[in-house]
Amino acid sequence: MPKQKKTEGPVKKKAAGIQEKENVHEGPVPGPAPLPPKAAIDVRHVVLVLSGKGGVGKSTVSVNLAYALANAGKQVGLLDLDIHGPNIPKMLGIENERPAVLDKAIEPVHVTGNLSVMSMAFLLPDTSTPVIWRGPMKMGAIQQFLSEVNWGSLDYLVVDLPARHR
Ligand SMILES: Nc1ncnc2c1ncn2[C@@H]1O[C@H](COP(=O)(O)OP(=O)(O)OP(=O)(O)O)[C@@H](O)[C@H]1O
Ligand SMILES: [Mg+2]
Numbered sequence: 001m002p003k004q005k006k007t008e009g010p011v012k013k014k015a016a017g018i019q020e021k022e023n024v025h026e027g028p029v030p031g032p033a034p035l036p037p038k039a040a041i042d043v044r045h046v047v048l049v050l051s052g053k054g055g056v057g058k059s060t061v062s063v064n065l066a067y068a069l070a071n072a073g074k075q076v077g078l079l080d081l082d083i084h085g086p087n088i089p090k091m092l093g094i095e096n097e098r099p100a101v102l103d104k105a106i107e108p109v110h111v112t113g114n115l116s117v118m119s120m121a122f123l124l125p126d127t128s129t130p131v132i133w134r135g136p137m138k139m140g141a142i143q144q145f146l147s148e149v150n151w152g153s154l155d156y157l158v159v160d161l162p163a164r165h166r
Contacts, residue, residue, distance in 0.1 A: 039146035054163035062160035070115035074155035080119035
């Protein structure tokens with residue numbers, strides 16, 4: 001008799017577990033995770049330059065697009081989010097520049113009066129240092145680039161992204 005009681009316990013628990021799981025599905029259908037809050041950047045157009053493959057010309061397009069828009073008189077920000085191999089500053093010849101910090105806000109590097117750049121390369125000790133970013137650090141850096149950089153009022157923010165599989 002006590003033997004029977006022993007087997008009843010776990011079986012009951014298991015049954016209860018299944019019941020709990022079923023109850024979850026009875027409520028509102030779970031949707032996709034909510035989007036993170038919008039970054040407080042005063043910008044009219046955001047242009048994301050991305051591709052699944054590496055070395056196809058994303059950074060070249062980003063730099064030329066940003067430069068052309070700035071030449072056309074627009075206020076442009078260029079954000080280099082390729083944090084594994086940021087090369088935008090090198091392409092613009094500003095790799096030795098560093099962003100200034102003013103009143104807790106990061107001042108991007110101003111290439112011209114209406115073209116400013118922010119890149120992970122500015123935060124590295126030297127350009128040959130490999131960066132191994134783990135997930136949370138990566139998100140922290142990106143969030144900082146979006147929320148703590150004093151972009152000012154922008155017509156365009158051009159974002160150079162890393163290849164998908166890296
Ligand atoms: N339209 C083009 N025609 C020929 N070569 C190009 C063109 N655009 C870019 N390149 C060359 O291709 C190489 C890769 O370009 P780029 O660095 O812009 O690519 P990427 O997609 O940003 O690479 P990564 O994925 O490594 O960031 C560079 O040597 C660049 O000069
Ligand atoms: Mg690139």
